Amino acid sequence: MPEQGVELTDKPHLLTTDELIKLASLFVQEGTRKIRLTGGEPLVRPDVIDVVRELLLPPIYFIYYFSDYLVVI
Numbered sequence: 001m002p003e004q005g006v007e008l009t010d011k012p013h014l015l016t017t018d019e020l021i022k023l024a025s026l027f028v029q030e031g032t033r034k035i036r037l038t039g040g041e042p043l044v045r046p047d048v049i050d051v052v053r054e055l056l057l058p059p060i061y062f063i064y065y066f067s068d069y070l071v072v073i
Helices: 015-030 050-053
Strands: 034-038 059-064 069-072
Touching: 015 050
Parallel strands: 034 059
Antiparallel strands: 059 069
């Protein structure tokens, strides 16, 4: 992380919880079976628990990588 920090994306340019879940659902309908969240950024979202809860619904394999650890649910 640079000492001066990084420029964050303005909230209107981020996906809402509903948009993120809808996008994941569309991928699942097209055959996607694994969804990966990587880096620390997903954990910064205030809705991360809601997003992960929705992504845990079958037939999805939920995978999250962070700090050289792998979590597969």
